[in-house]
Amino acid sequence: MKKYIFRRIIHSIPVLFGITLLTFFVMQTAPGKPTDTVEFSARVSAESKQRLIKLYELDKPIHVRYLKWLFRLARLDFGNSFRDDRPAIKKIAERLPATLLLNILSLGVIFAGGITLGALCAVRHKTFIDNFVTTLVFVGYSLPAFWLALMGIILFGINLGILPISGLRSLNYDFLPWWGKIADVARHLVLPVAITSFTGVAGLTRYAKSGMLDALKSDYARFARAKGVTETRVIFAHALRNALLPVITIMGLSIPGIIGGGFIFETIFAYPGMGRLGYEAIMSRDYPVVMAISVIVAALTLSGNIIADAAYAFADPRIRYSDGKNRRRDS
Amino acid sequence: MRRAACRAAILFFAIVSYEACAPRRNENTVGGAAKDHQSRDTFVRAMLGDASYLNPLLASDSASGDVNSLVFNGLVKYDRDLNIVGELAESWRISDGGRTIKFRLKKNVLWHDGKPFTSADVKFTYEKLIDPKTKTPYASDYLLVESLSTPDPSSVVVRYKKPFAPALESWGMGIIPKHVFEGKDINTHPANRSPIGTGPFKFSGWKSDERITLEAFDDCFEGAPGIGRIVFRVVPDQSVQFLELRNDSLDFMSLTPDQHNAYDVFFRRHDKFRYAAFQYAYLGFNLKRRPFDDPRVRRAIAHAIDKSQIIDGVLLGIGRAATGPFPPQSWAHNPDVKDFEYDPAKARAMLESAGWRDSDKDGVLDNIVVENGVRRKQNFEFTVMTNQGNKIRAMAAEIIQSELAAVGIKMNIRIVEWSTFIHQFINKKNFDAVILAWNLGRDPDQYSIWHSAESQEGKYNFVSYNNPEADALIERGRGTFDAVERRRIYRRMHKIIHDDAAYIFLYYPDSLPVVHKRFVGPEVAPAGLGWNFRQWRAAPGKIKYAS
Numbered sequence: 001m002k003k004y005i006f007r008r009i010i011h012s013i014p015v016l017f018g019i020t021l022l023t024f025f026v027m028q029t030a031p032g033k034p035t036d037t038v039e040f041s042a043r044v045s046a047e048s049k050q051r052l053i054k055l056y057e058l059d060k061p062i063h064v065r066y067l068k069w070l071f072r073l074a075r076l077d078f079g080n081s082f083r084d085d086r087p088a089i090k091k092i093a094e095r096l097p098a099t100l101l102l103n104i105l106s107l108g109v110i111f112a113g114g115i116t117l118g119a120l121c122a123v124r125h126k127t128f129i130d131n132f133v134t135t136l137v138f139v140g141y142s143l144p145a146f147w148l149a150l151m152g153i154i155l156f157g158i159n160l161g162i163l164p165i166s167g168l169r170s171l172n173y174d175f176l177p178w179w180g181k182i183a184d185v186a187r188h189l190v191l192p193v194a195i196t197s198f199t200g201v202a203g204l205t206r207y208a209k210s211g212m213l214d215a216l217k218s219d220y221a222r223f224a225r226a227k228g229v230t231e232t233r234v235i236f237a238h239a240l241r242n243a244l245l246p247v248i249t250i251m252g253l254s255i256p257g258i259i260g261g262g263f264i265f266e267t268i269f270a271y272p273g274m275g276r277l278g279y280e281a282i283m284s285r286d287y288p289v290v291m292a293i294s295v296i297v298a299a300l301t302l303s304g305n306i307i308a309d310a311a312y313a314f315a316d317p318r319i320r321y322s323d324g325k326n327r328r329r330d331s
Numbered sequence: 332m333r334r335a336a337c338r339a340a341i342l343f344f345a346i347v348s349y350e351a352c353a354p355r356r357n358e359n360t361v362g363g364a365a366k367d368h369q370s371r372d373t374f375v376r377a378m379l380g381d382a383s384y385l386n387p388l389l390a391s392d393s394a395s396g397d398v399n400s401l402v403f404n405g406l407v408k409y410d411r412d413l414n415i416v417g418e419l420a421e422s423w424r425i426s427d428g429g430r431t432i433k434f435r436l437k438k439n440v441l442w443h444d445g446k447p448f449t450s451a452d453v454k455f456t457y458e459k460l461i462d463p464k465t466k467t468p469y470a471s472d473y474l475l476v477e478s479l480s481t482p483d484p485s486s487v488v489v490r491y492k493k494p495f496a497p498a499l500e501s502w503g504m505g506i507i508p509k510h511v512f513e514g515k516d517i518n519t520h521p522a523n524r525s526p527i528g529t530g531p532f533k534f535s536g537w538k539s540d541e542r543i544t545l546e547a548f549d550d551c552f553e554g555a556p557g558i559g560r561i562v563f564r565v566v567p568d569q570s571v572q573f574l575e576l577r578n579d580s581l582d583f584m585s586l587t588p589d590q591h592n593a594y595d596v597f598f599r600r601h602d603k604f605r606y607a608a609f610q611y612a613y614l615g616f617n618l619k620r621r622p623f624d625d626p627r628v629r630r631a632i633a634h635a636i637d638k639s640q641i642i643d644g645v646l647l648g649i650g651r652a653a654t655g656p657f658p659p660q661s662w663a664h665n666p667d668v669k670d671f672e673y674d675p676a677k678a679r680a681m682l683e684s685a686g687w688r689d690s691d692k693d694g695v696l697d698n699i700v701v702e703n704g705v706r707r708k709q710n711f712e713f714t715v716m717t718n719q720g721n722k723i724r725a726m727a728a729e730i731i732q733s734e735l736a737a738v739g740i741k742m743n744i745r746i747v748e749w750s751t752f753i754h755q756f757i758n759k760k761n762f763d764a765v766i767l768a769w770n771l772g773r774d775p776d777q778y779s780i781w782h783s784a785e786s787q788e789g790k791y792n793f794v795s796y797n798n799p800e801a802d803a804l805i806e807r808g809r810g811t812f813d814a815v816e817r818r819r820i821y822r823r824m825h826k827i828i829h830d831d832a833a834y835i836f837l838y839y840p841d842s843l844p845v846v847h848k849r850f851v852g853p854e855v856a857p858a859g860l861g862w863n864f865r866q867w868r869a870a871p872g873k874i875k876y877a878s
Contacts (some may be wrong), residue, residue, distance in 0.1 A: 032750025035797040044391060044470035045779060046790040055466050085466065085518045094539045153571070158578055165575050166566055168541060171375065171876065270566045272540035280380070285750055 005310055012302040018299040020073075020291070024066050027282075027290050033058060034082040034285040037270045045181035056082055078295070079288035081281075091277060096259065098168055099273040103258035105193045107251075110200035115247060117201065118208020122216060122243075123235055133205070140202035148266045151238065156191060164188050164272035192269045196262065207250060211243035218242070252308030256301040350418040357696075371547065371559030372869035373851070373876035376583035379573045381540045381565050385526040387505030388459055388467045390519065398543055398563060401506030401864070402443075402528035406434055406453065406487075409773055410586075411856035411863065413660070415499055416633065419448065419506060419529065428811045429494030434502070440552040441510050443533040455509035459517055466518045473502040494810045496817065497776045531556040531865045534557035540565050557868030558853065576601065582847035586645040592842045601845040606855045607660050608842040611653045612724070612768040613717065613834040614731065618795045620763055621700070622687070622711070631681035631830035633671035635738045636731055642838055643725045653836035656769075656777055660857045662814075663775035663821035666828050678738045687711055689739050696739040712741040713763035716756055717849040718749045724766045727837060731766075758789045766837075775821045778805050781828065796833040849873035 034056060053059055057068075078088040092317060094209045117137070121130045157165040164170065170184050216239050220229055224234050261275030274293070281289035382395040387403050390396060406420040417423070420434040440448035459465050460473040475498070477490045491498060506529070511522050526534050532545035533554060543563040548556040564581070566572045573590050575581045575599050591603060614636075616623035623629060638652040649684055654670045657663040682688075687696040695726045696711040715731070717724040728744045747756065756762045769780065779785050782805050783797040799825060808820045829836070844854045852867035853860060871874070 022367055024375060027777055032748075032754040035752040036750040044468040046785075046787075048468045048470050049789070050471065052466060053466065055464070082521065084523070085389075091539070119574060150570070153574055161578075165580065166571050167564065169538075171373070171562055171580075179754070201566075267567045268543075270564070270568070270571060272538070272565070276540060276567065283748075283750070 001310070005306060008306045008309070012306070016295070016298055016302060018114055020070075020295055021066070023294040024287075024291060025062070025067065027285075028062050028065070030285070032285050036285070073295070078292035081289050082286045083281075083284060083289075086287040091289060092274070092292060092296065093308070095261075095274050095277050098271065099259060099261045099275075102189065102192055102196065102248040102271065102273060103261070105189065106200065107254060107258060108198040109193055109197040110204055111247070111251065113197065113201040114204025115208045115244070117205040118210075119212050119235070119243070121205065121209045121242060122212030125213065125275055137202040137205045140198050143199075145195060145199055146264050146268060148198060149191070149265065152191050153268070163190055166268070170271060192265060192271060196265055204250065206246070208243065208247055210211055211246050212239060215239035248311075249308075253305070253313065255308070256297065256304045259300060260297065333591065334687075344348075351380070352418065363471045365699065366505075369876075370874070371557065372874045373560040373562060374578070374582050374850070375562045375564060375565045375869070375876075376556045377575065377581050378563050379565075379567055379572075381567065382537075382563075383541065384523045384544060384600050385534065385537075385543075386507060386517070386523045388456070388465065388469065388507060388518075388692065389835060390466045391524065394563070399505055399526075399528075400529045400530075401532040401545060402526050402534060403507070404529045405503035405505055406438075407503050409862070411505070411858050411860050413773055413857050415503075418503075419453075423499070425499075425812060427490075429496070429810065430491050432498060432502075434489070434491045434493075436485040436487065437552055437557050440483055440529050441742045442510075442529055442549050443527045443548055444508075444511075445550075446508070446510055448506070448508075448529055448617060449484040449626075450487045451484070454479055454481050455513065456506045457502070459507070459512070460504070462517075462675075464518075469504065472497070484712070494812065496809050496812055497546045497772075500772065507532045531744060532561060535560070543657055549655070552794055553865060556865045558850075558864075566804045573597075576783070577843065582850070584845060586843040586845060588645075588649045588843065591649060591850075598845065598851075601847055602853065604844050604846065604853065604855050604860055605649065605841050606859055607857075608840050609658055609661070609771040609773065610768055611656070611658060611771070611839050612727070612766065614764060614766050614837060615794045615834045616764050617760060617793075618833055620664040622698070623713075623763070624684070625685055625833060627681055627685040628687070630671060631678045631685065632735065632740070633832050633835045634674050634676035634681065635740070636734055636835060636837075637673040637835060639673070640730050640734070644730060645723050646838065646840065650838040650840045651841050655836055656771075656781070656834075657775055657821065657825050657831040658771065658839045661771075661773070661775060662818055663825065665825035666824035667822075668826050668865050671828075671832070671835075674776065675734075675738050678823050682711075682738065682740075687739075695741050711739065712743070714745050715764040715766060716745045716747060716762050717766040718752045719746050724768075728766055736803075760788065760793055760795065768840075775817075776805075776809055778809060781805060782823075791874045794829070794833050796828075797833055798827065801831075802874075 008232050033053065035058075035182050051130060057065065060068075069079065081091055082088060083086050118131050123131050126200050153165050156163040164187055168185060169181075170176075170188075173184055176184060188268075216235070218239075221234055221239050222241075225231070231236070259274060260270075261273035261278070263275040263279040265271065266273045266275040277289065278293050280281045281293065332873075353473075354610075362642065378394045378397065379586045380392065380394050382398050383392050384390040384392070384395055385398055385402065387399045390399060404418045406418060407415050407423075408418040410416045417437075419440060423434045425432050425433055434453075436448070436450055436453070442448055449734050457476070457479050459475060460467055460470055474494075475491055477492045479490070480488045480644075489498070489502075506567040506680065510529050511527050512520055523823070524537060528534075531548055531551045533548040535546045537543045542565060545561040545563075547556045547559050566575060568579075569587060570589075572581065572584045573586070573593075576584055579600055586603070591605070603745060605738070614632075616629055618624055642648060642652060644652050651659065652670060654668045655665065659666075686698045690699075690708075691697060693710075697708050698711070700708055700709045700796050701719075708777055717727055717728055724745055727746070732742045732744060757765065779791045781792060781796055781801055783792070783799075783802050786792040786795045786797065804820050804824045804827070808817055808824070810822065811817050828834075846860075849869050850867050852863060852872050855865065857863055
């Protein structure tokens, strides 16, 4: 097992390298330059822009720039943003807490809500509750989330006036006691978490429902019932645990997503997260920030995959990984 | 299991919000200091994007500009009627035929950290502006300076290589403190995120992508401002800004025309203002391409476009038909210029005299062109380009498209992402026509837009306008200090550029800000709205955020 993980880590280094190479060249070959977004006005002369291009080293050939970037990366230096000359890594670190907070909360809501609703539908299959939830899920899956967000803001923020409209903190945040701060952030998070998890809940409910239906119809469930086990125990102790296996796979896949952010949601809710940072960096051709984000996301995705694979072995005894030597002997 | 997940969520919540709280202590002390001025209110305004540098030399985005204008001062500024008056300068004298400006500085000016402001700071700012290592986009005006000397702490003498009339305006650039930046790299200096200036407001806090807070600077040389605290909130979506406004959680924002025309009930607590912005939108032709090299064709197109359709349909009536490169509130604007009237029949006749007629009856005009000795028939078809993300320009293009179709011209529309648009099409002059807008300075010098020397690749005269008379006027305008003479020069230029129709000037848009009713002081003047911002204050008894 240890050998397997070690081998996976060694293998992922050239993959990571390839990802950086690809991202770098795609980003650089996209038309446009960072200096294009410098104010387009008569105050800024073309000569001044040429000067900026020199200072950003954009006049050097592309392979030279890539190698320079790579050498800096070897020292864990991601370079400075073209927009405000601050270290790219610092800009990411500033936005990471808010992004993690939102994504982990909504992931929690998605799994809690999806599994509960899915199990409920399976247990009460073809009853009113099932039909009602299935319809709701279908509607939720089809609604454009940005529209839902605006409607939520208008209903809860303006008409009812019980939730703040946008942002992460109130103006008086700095003057609140610690519990007031938590309550303040919580109030700001209700709408973003609810809306971002809405479509996720809808999708997961369907997985959980089909998994649970299979489990309830399975031989072991029938055997348990025959043994005289109460239906509650059949559902929670026997069926649900087995029904959750495919759900765990989905959870594994969604873990790298928690450091990403949705640009549209963050824009609507004026949320200071990674999505806006990444989008704005791409639009303004802020290469150091784009590269830093893609390296970090790639590294996390790769390690997320390794962790998920390793976790399977623990979760499901049927899965075993060979350490390479065995495989040769078997074949 | 659910309970465990719940607990994990709460734990995370607690950790992250604790982290978020970490820098609070620092700000609390500032909040404590503000308690001495309980009679002053907080002003909350929205901005669409976060600022970049709080340093007037480096920043070129409007968000940073808005903050910097309150934290920093220039030597001069524009007053309510757009006259140049002293700000850090007490007075100045122009001599030597306009080649020398001698500034006398005010003596009681303090930086926000308590150090006195002197001429050494002006010299330092100048040196940083022309230093090739400084990432400033504004160097060109200062590269014309021959020498800058500081005979004593309160005087600055600037000598130019030749007379340069916009020079005085260029000293409106914010002056930065020498004692803070000296000996360190200006591009990465921490003060670019916690600035020290001389202005009426001092920096208090910046949470990236959330808000920037400024506090009143009571030792300001112009006196203490009437507002105690300003919060710039980043709300990146304009319709969400509007919802915040309806919720009474913003005191200031800029409206779009449709928001401005919304129900009055949305503006119960806010006053709407409207004034002409220093800006114009235009349809510009590539004068190096056929058939736009022919002024008769350009004028015919001008007669075929009904500007009032664009203004009523797209701007909802909020804007004015444009006649030339100077907006109506500028002294350079020539009110006697008569615009090309909307007359499709006349346009058709003019096109016919230029050789364009619909000989094959397909509804599109055509002409015989000779290319490499081969005669062939060509339809009048061209593509207009504009940038993505500006709905008003895209809709204006559609109106122009249908109006030109009525006279037999087929116009295609292509919308391209901004950076690609500038780099691939504008800079390389690879376009037939474009719809764009210019943000203008208060000084009418538009050398970089209209002078024929500025038409190489990557420069602003990308339409390749070349009129020797206009060139001569632009050069004389730059070298003349006499106000009456300058007005004559620029009014003449307004007329020439209008008649040449290198651009079809579409409209001068209006700025549409709203301000919360509890503030007294907002007043629209030729300079716009914020010219007396230092004097704005909450009406007695109406203070909302006394902290």
